[in-house]
Amino acid sequence: MNRLSTSWGEYDLTRFPEDPRDQLRAWSAADAYLLRHLAGETGDTAEPGEPGKGVGEPVALDGTVAVVGDRWGALTTALAAHRPVQITDSYLTRQATLANLARAGHPTDGARLLTTREAPPDRVDVLLVRVPKSLALLEDQLHRIAPALHADSVVVGTGMVTEIHTSTLELFERIVGPTRTSLARQKARLIFSTPDPDLRPGPSAWPRSYVLPADAGAGAGLTAVNHAGIFCAERLDIGTRFLLEHLPAVRGGAHVVDLGCGNGVLGTAAAVTEPEARLTFVDESYQAVASAEATFRANTDAEAEAEFVAGDALTAMPADSVDLVLNNPPFHSHQATTDATAQRMFRGARAALRVGGELWVVGNRHLGYHVRLKRLFGNGNVEVAASNRKFVVLRAVRRR
Secondary structure (H helix, E strand, C coil), rough: EEEECCCCEEEEEECCCCCCCCCCCCCCCHHHHHHHHHHHCCCCCCCCCCCCCCCCCCCCCCCCCCCCCCCCCHHHCHHHHHHHHEECEHHHHHHHCCCCCHHCCCCCHHHHEEECCCCCCCCCEEEEECCCCCHHHHHHHHHHHHHHHCCCCCEEEEEEEEEHHEEEEEEEEHCCCCCCEEEEEEEEEEEEECCCCCCCCCCCCCEEECCCCCCHHHHCCCCCCCEECCCCCCCCCCCHHHEEEEECCCCCCCCCEEEECCCCCCHHHHHHHHCEEEEEECCCCCCHHHHHHHHHHHHCCCCCCCCECCCCCCCCCCCCCCEEEEEECCCCEECCEEEHHHHHHHHHHHHHEEEEEEEEEEEEECHHHHHHHHEEEEEEHEEEEECCCCEEEEEEEEEC
């Protein structure tokens, strides 16, 4: 837990799931910079010669305030008195926001929480954008919300200096209107855009699709459908390809989970290989879950069924209910490198598997997943199913 001090109060914020061992902060200097700007506490923050509208004065948070890309709910919690609309691609962000609102004493309905798959408000008077890691996701989000902006809308983005590039500013310029940046403060920067009602940026370029190559093992020839922001949306991830080359046999009637599914090619390959299998696709990204469903529909018969879940790994999955888990876990949380998500996935898989059930994991060799898995499943229950110079596929069996 860590405290964020603002003009609206002080807030003890946490990430989700809460873990006292987690030393990563639930807010950043970029969040704090934006909040100071909204309160009129930053002085003249515009680049020299480009003073900017309203710079150095409090921003009137009237009408509909939309917060896009809020990482852990820090912005939404601090501005809760203005009843903001939060738009997020992350199930974990949504849960963190609910917890942080409650901890701050705000009613959980004080903010309207929307996902990136839901329609944004019809009118937005103040748009606050926490720049995401994915430029494609930012592009798609701006396309979706631009029709709700008007000439008097206030648009302010924020991010760390390393997250804001010329291409970032070009997106704001092309989709919203004239754009400028602030001076850097504590390695963070602001983006100011003035909506241009005459702009016609056209539709979003997403979703996109590609056909898996002939050397993609069990996935050869499948069509992968990708919404903006998912991992490797332009081409097949080489780790996923390696697991597809060594995909385990699936028996009819087995319950197979594609955990951290992304665009769902692992689970879809299993479904195509064994149409009688029961498939569940799980990811914390709403964009990923939508991509997995689109991929599944594009490659299976019309009557094929599967379950698509946005959630926290397998915490909602009943114990002893799964026969096979396929997993290519992430090792980043936004800009931070961490194996916390992978560990949570492994623990959830162990709990969800039936006795005799298997977890198949692909990862970079240097990540050392075999150590974590042996602690969970037992030293004799984890083996290397395949390896090359870069990746290893591990098979972990629940014996009891």
